[in-house]
Structures are given as structure tokens and as C-alpha cells.
Amino acid sequence: MSVEEFLRVDDVVVGYGSSDILKSLSLSIRKGEFVALLGSSGCGKTTLLRAIAGFARPKSGAIHVNGKDVTLLPPDKRGMALVFQSYALWPHMTVAQNIGYGLKLRGMARADITRRVEELQDLLGLAGLGQRKPGALSGGQRQRVALGRALAIDPEILLLDEPLSNLDARIRLKVRHDISALQKRLGITAVHVTHDREEAMVMADRIVIMENGNIAQQGAPEEVFNRPASPFVAAFMGAENMIQLRGTVGGGHVKIDSSATNREAVLPLDGRALSDGVYEARFRAEGAHLLVNDGAADAADAGLDLVGHVEAASYPGGTWRHSVRVGDEILLVDSPQPVAQGEAVRVRIPAKNLFLFNLGGSFSRPRQSSLNEGGAARVLEASHA
Numbered sequence: 001m002s003v004e005e006f007l008r009v010d011d012v013v014v015g016y017g018s019s020d021i022l023k024s025l026s027l028s029i030r031k032g033e034f035v036a037l038l039g040s041s042g043c044g045k046t047t048l049l050r051a052i053a054g055f056a057r058p059k060s061g062a063i064h065v066n067g068k069d070v071t072l073l074p075p076d077k078r079g080m081a082l083v084f085q086s087y088a089l090w091p092h093m094t095v096a097q098n099i100g101y102g103l104k105l106r107g108m109a110r111a112d113i114t115r116r117v118e119e120l121q122d123l124l125g126l127a128g129l130g131q132r133k134p135g136a137l138s139g140g141q142r143q144r145v146a147l148g149r150a151l152a153i154d155p156e157i158l159l160l161d162e163p164l165s166n167l168d169a170r171i172r173l174k175v176r177h178d179i180s181a182l183q184k185r186l187g188i189t190a191v192h193v194t195h196d197r198e199e200a201m202v203m204a205d206r207i208v209i210m211e212n213g214n215i216a217q218q219g220a221p222e223e224v225f226n227r228p229a230s231p232f233v234a235a236f237m238g239a240e241n242m243i244q245l246r247g248t249v250g251g252g253h254v255k256i257d258s259s260a261t262n263r264e265a266v267l268p269l270d271g272r273a274l275s276d277g278v279y280e281a282r283f284r285a286e287g288a289h290l291l292v293n294d295g296a297a298d299a300a301d302a303g304l305d306l307v308g309h310v311e312a313a314s315y316p317g318g319t320w321r322h323s324v325r326v327g328d329e330i331l332l333v334d335s336p337q338p339v340a341q342g343e344a345v346r347v348r349i350p351a352k353n354l355f356l357f358n359l360g361g362s363f364s365r366p367r368q369s370s371l372n373e374g375g376a377a378r379v380l381e382a383s384h385a
């Protein structure tokens, strides 16, 4: 185990009954690192968190913390704390009693518990609320009490299972910030499960994108966002516009053949692993420019031009969003100005905003990634490590 690694998950297989959800998954996390597990519903994020916490026993593989094998240790012997989306606070206990609960279980002296609870209340902006019951708190305050209860036991590792998903948008931003600041200040290693891409981007040092019980890609937020390794990751990171192109590779460039729906383009390969053939191209609505199709020469910078017409425009705020028909595809493209329905347009995608992946076989319409199928509510243990 290298000094860098603090939490290591080695080839774990975890399943329920005969079906394996995590299929030989490995992951290592540095001390003090904040890792977000991101992925579509049912891909195994919570299962991984539960395995780390000790609530799901791997069929094979091992989990180490600071060099020690914890695979068979019960949850309360792992130096970890888990915070759920449902706060699971004791309704009959006060804020102070909830926060101090784990310490009482551990037999800490009453005066020490009082001191520690007060410290945590101050740290979490809950000073003065110690005698309230959870029913008399806002959602954000309740989640901070849950966090306080988790932190009271001085965990080395904080496991967060969508702790913000029950909060309204404004409070969510605040608690998001609070958790990040606290985690950095205390130097705790954190693993955070979320569906929310932006939340993962702003909170995490590293994002781990999961797909069907495997890791599809991991890296710093900007790396995963700007250099997705697969169509799935690109789509998951918001590049949901998808078209097919044909091209050839040579001299550090990829030459995109012209077609009924795109002009010829020569783009720098820029590290893309491509070979001649058919490509799945992906880009974000905000990554393209919408130009009235006036037949003007291409701009000097490398990019791809698609040709189509506007089918609809709406104003979600900030910029106008257009549905643009390009051949058989409907693409979403943002623009600071509205463009009228029926207008012929060019969709210009700068090379750096275009994600290209080789497609095996012939020129056909690939299956759309289904990112958020399912979504059935899960029932989690209302206990914490």
C-alpha cells in the first residue's frame, strides 16, 4: 500500500443473492481526499458505499483502511461515519442528545460529551439550538445535526449518501458549501454518493463515474468534464447532443468527411485515441454556437459545422435554448439571441468542445444512453456507523 493510499477497495465483488452488483471493483483514495461517486440510478454507488461502511459484505476482494484489512470488521469498528439522505435523527431527543448519541454509546463522560457537542454545534452553525427537538428544525438544520452526530465520533472517513437530496435548492447550496469547508478544515477523507453532477463537480477533488457496477472513468472534475473517456461519460457529463460522423486520421489531425448534415472539417487530434471510421460525436448545448446559415466561410479556428434548421426556441434563463433539426437528429443548442423557428442555421462546435469516439461497424444510429432509468426509492438502514 503506498503512502498516498488511505482507503483501498481491492477487486471487490458485492451482490445480492446470485446477482453481482459490483464486479471486481477497485478504488483507492488518499487521506483527506473528497471523492464523489456519480452514476445513473442502480449502477451500484450505494452498494459500494455500504461495502466500505461494512453494511454489505464483499463476496470476494478486500477493503483496507490505512493499511489495515477491515473487510470483515463490523461497521462500528471501522472509524467511519455514514450520513444518509433521510437524516434518521431521534425525534424524541434534542439536538444536543442526537449529536452526542454515539459518544454516549461509547461511554464518554457526560462533561466531555457536553463539551464536544458544544464544539460541534458551533462548528455547524447550530449554537443555541441544542435543546430543540428535530421536529422544530429546518431541513438544512436537521441535516447539519446528522452531520454533527456523524462527526462527533471523530471518524477518519465520512461516507455521505445523497445527504443533500431532500433539501431545497437554496439550502442545498449552503449545506454543500458547509460540508466541503468542514471536510477540508478537519482533513477528513470523504466519499460522497450523488446523482447531481454539479454537486460532484464543486465538492469533489476526484469524481468516480460508475456504470453497471464498474468504474467508467475517474479523475479531477475538469478532467472528466473536458476529456470524457467514453460516450457514456460524455453523455453523463452533459454532452447529450449526439451525431454520427465519418473520418480519417493522419498527421495529428482527424479529417471529418462532409455529408448532407455537416461540412468537411480538419480537427487537431489533441490526444484523442481515434482511428479511421465512423465516430459518435457528442457536445453540450452550451458548447456550440448557433449561426444563421448565410454560407459564410468557416471561422479560422478549428471546429465542426453542422447544418440544420431551428424547430423551437425557449428561454430557460440566461441564454436561449434551441431545438435544431440536423438530419434525423434534434440537437439542443444555446445562443444569447433567439433564432426564429424555421430559420436555416449552422451549428458550429469548436474542436475542444467536440467529443469523438470510434464506433464499431457501420454508419447507424447508436442507442441513446439511458442515464436515469429506474429511480425507485430505496430504503436504507436508519442507523449510522
Ligand SMILES: Nc1ncnc2c1ncn2[C@@H]1O[C@H](COP(=O)(O)OP(=O)(O)OP(=O)(O)O)[C@@H](O)[C@H]1O
Residues within 6 Å of the ligand: 016, 021, 039, 040, 041, 042, 043, 044, 045, 046, 047, 048, 195, 375, 376, 378
Ligand atoms: N437489498 C437489496 N437486495 C437486492 N438488490 C438490491 C438491494 N439493494 C440494492 N439492490 C440492487 O442493486 C443495484 C444497485 O443498487 P444501488 O443502490 O447500489 O445503486 P445506486 O447507484 O446507489 O442507485 P441510486 O442512484 O438509485 O441510489 C440495483 O439494481 C438495486 O436494485
